[in-house]
Amino acid sequence: MAVSVRDAEKVKYREFMERIEAGEKIEADDWMPDDYRQALIKLISMHGISEIMGALPEKEWTPKAPTLYRKLAIMAKVQDEVGHGQLLLRVAEDLIKPYGKTREDLIQDLFAGRLKFHNVFHWKTKSWADAGLIGWLVDGAAIITQTNMLDCSYAPYARALKRIAAEEVFHAQHGEAIAVALATGTEEQKEMLQDALNRWWPALLMFFGPPTAELTGSSKQEITIKYKIRKNTNEELRQFYLTKYVPRIQGLGLTIPDETLRWDDEKKEWIYKQPDWNLFLKITRNEGPMSQERLRLRRLSYENNAWVREALGLNTKIFAS
Amino acid sequence: MKPQYKEEVIELLYQLADDDLLVSYRGSEWLGLVPHIEEDVAYSSITQNTMGHANIYYSLLEELGEGKVDDLAHLRPAGERKNAIILEEKNGPGHWLYGEPRYDWAFTVVRNYFYEAIKKRKIDSLKQSSYEPLRQVAVKIDTEIPYHLMHWRTWFEQLVRAGGEAEERMKAAVARVWEDIGGVLSLGPNEEKIVEAGLIESEAVLKERFLEDINKKFTELGLKMPGEPGMKKGDGRAGFHTEDLEEALAQLSEVYALNPAVPW
Numbered sequence: 224m225a226v227s228v229r230d231a232e233k234v235k236y237r238e239f240m241e242r243i244e245a246g247e248k249i250e251a252d253d254w255m256p257d258d259y260r261q262a263l264i265k266l267i268s269m270h271g272i273s274e275i276m277g278a279l280p281e282k283e284w285t286p287k288a289p290t291l292y293r294k295l296a297i298m299a300k301v302q303d304e305v306g307h308g309q310l311l312l313r314v315a316e317d318l319i320k321p322y323g324k325t326r327e328d329l330i331q332d333l334f335a336g337r338l339k340f341h342n343v344f345h346w347k348t349k350s351w352a353d354a355g356l357i358g359w360l361v362d363g364a365a366i367i368t369q370t371n372m373l374d375c376s377y378a379p380y381a382r383a384l385k386r387i388a389a390e391e392v393f394h395a396q397h398g399e400a401i402a403v404a405l406a407t408g409t410e411e412q413k414e415m416l417q418d419a420l421n422r423w424w425p426a427l428l429m430f431f432g433p434p435t436a437e438l439t440g441s442s443k444q445e446i447t448i449k450y451k452i453r454k455n456t457n458e459e460l461r462q463f464y465l466t467k468y469v470p471r472i473q474g475l476g477l478t479i480p481d482e483t484l485r486w487d488d489e490k491k492e493w494i495y496k497q498p499d500w501n502l503f504l505k506i507t508r509n510e511g512p513m514s515q516e517r518l519r520l521r522r523l524s525y526e527n528n529a530w531v532r533e534a535l536g537l538n539t540k541i542f543a544s
Numbered sequence: 545m546k547p548q549y550k551e552e553v554i555e556l557l558y559q560l561a562d563d564d565l566l567v568s569y570r571g572s573e574w575l576g577l578v579p580h581i582e583e584d585v586a587y588s589s590i591t592q593n594t595m596g597h598a599n600i601y602y603s604l605l606e607e608l609g610e611g612k613v614d615d616l617a618h619l620r621p622a623g624e625r626k627n628a629i630i631l632e633e634k635n636g637p638g639h640w641l642y643g644e645p646r647y648d649w650a651f652t653v654v655r656n657y658f659y660e661a662i663k664k665r666k667i668d669s670l671k672q673s674s675y676e677p678l679r680q681v682a683v684k685i686d687t688e689i690p691y692h693l694m695h696w697r698t699w700f701e702q703l704v705r706a707g708g709e710a711e712e713r714m715k716a717a718v719a720r721v722w723e724d725i726g727g728v729l730s731l732g733p734n735e736e737k738i739v740e741a742g743l744i745e746s747e748a749v750l751k752e753r754f755l756e757d758i759n760k761k762f763t764e765l766g767l768k769m770p771g772e773p774g775m776k777k778g779d780g781r782a783g784f785h786t787e788d789l790e791e792a793l794a795q796l797s798e799v800y801a802l803n804p805a806v807p808w
Contacts, residue, residue, distance in 0.1 A: 275581065278575065279576055282576045286796055287795055287796065287798045287799050289802075290800060291595060291598070291599045291617050295599070298572060298595070299592060301576075301588070302585055302592070305581060306585050309582060309585065404807050405808075411803065516642050520576070520642060520645075523645065524578070524645075524647075532580070533706075533709070533710070534706035535579075537580070
């Protein structure tokens with residue numbers, strides 16, 4: 224009996240692999256192997272919670288944005304990010320349902336450090352230029368990773384990404400407009416932007432994750448590629464990014480803070496100074512420059528509004544719908 | 545335009561613009577701190593609309609030769625501001641930027657609900673204003689106000705009806721906001737001239753309509769009407785303000801004030 228169950232599972236697994244290899248899409252109610260579901264949960268809940276936590280670095284500059292126009296634009300941008308978070312958490316909620324879990328569990332996982340948020344959102348912001356740089360270059364990096372998954376084998380995620388990627392293009396334009404205004408402004412404004420780039424450059428390289436699992440001890444890129452969730456490796460994505468953005472950054476008259484950076488014509492790849500992967504590891508343990516402050520803010524607002532959730536009857540089973 | 549008439553137009557426009565700027569500034573501080581994700585998206589929409597309204601009023605002032613929109617919004621000192629004091633008050637203890645903000649959602653719901661209710665009555669009145677540009681603006685803004693009002697009214701009803709701690713918090717917030725909500729109704733020391741110029745109806749008329757709205761809602765919810773709307777901390781239209789306004793202006797102008805002469 225046990226043998227035949229295992230055989231049946233094997234058949235299902237083979238059929239599943241045939242489907243995704245033929246380019247077919249998996250829906251929420253379809254059968255899927257457990258490690259596929261696990262990989263999706265990890266990826267999508269992290270993506271969703273990162274959109275929510277990612278609102279915080281820009282929130283730091285929203286009330287201070289220089290003009291009414293910029294205040295309105297950055298508010299709309301942060302609102303989009305929170306909206307993406309909502310959309311993605313819905314996708315994740317469908318995946319965790321068989322385990323009897325809800326959004327509340329994801330929030331608790333975040334607080335307990337079991338669910339991580341993206342490494343790029345653990346960094347400090349220092350000036351208004353950071354807000355522009357995040358919109359331009361961090362959202363630009365997000366566009367690269369997200370478009371790489373537009374053809375993802377899991378249909379609900381692919382659909383969400385399609386919407387998100389379209390909005391991220393506006394965000395990158397919004398960020399670029401801020402950067403251009405600063406780059407073509409006074410010496411003080413130019414310095415502000417250059418300083419932001421100097422501080423954010425290692426974070427932008429780290430954005431795509433380590434090139435190999437050996438460097439940091441773990442990487443989930445192999446399984447996501449095997450299951451056709453994404454197409455390219457971390458390093459390939461970083462190379463695409465450098466090809467797209469190095470000329471643009473230099474075009475604005477900025478200096479990239481890496482003297483070793485160059486395009487190697489023989490190897491057909493960018494040579495660059497590796498960021499500090501030990502710092503990356505610290506960030507993944509929520510020990511980055513702003514990890515604890517941002518988690519604290521999230522936790523505080525959660526506790527502070529407990530009475531509201533209780534009044535709405537949401538405390539036991541928050542947004543389980 | 546007669547100089548006297550222009551003066552009254554300018555006076556009223558500053559009141560309308562500064563009210564919307566301060567209430568939307570306080571809204572922007574709530575980003576990421578509201579009770580749930582869906583509310584973050586909804587409240588942000590309202591805040592953007594409201595800041596957009598401030599922008600429209602400041603643009604009318606710019607057309608009247610008062611200066612650049614962003615100078616008017618960011619650089620005028622507290623003493624020149626015309627907003628009602630209740631709108632400049634902090635959202636609660638702490639600071640929005642990692643200063644342990646323990647913001648008060650009940651206060652925010654009540655302040656915004658009453659504010660939008662009065663704004664609706666003002667906008668309706670402005671649709672008959674003697675000043676044509678204001679009439680046009682009122683028609684445009686009126687397309688958004690009903691949604692804002694519905695949003696805050698729904699929160700108000702839900703939290704009062706929930707009973708227990710929520711109801712107690714809401715009652716306390718009503719008592720607190722009521723003490724100064726009269727500042728939003730106020731048309732300031734020049735009320736008579738503003739009304740005579742046909743720019744908007746009188747405070748007494750606006751107040752009567754607002755009380756009618758609130759009375760109806762309070763009766764429905766079994767809440768006791770708190771009496772006359774107060775202006776305990778003073779009339780912002782006459783230049784009375786609190787430290788909270790100084791703090792808000794310092795934050796919202798921090799970057800712009802580095803160099804107001806250049807594009808950002």
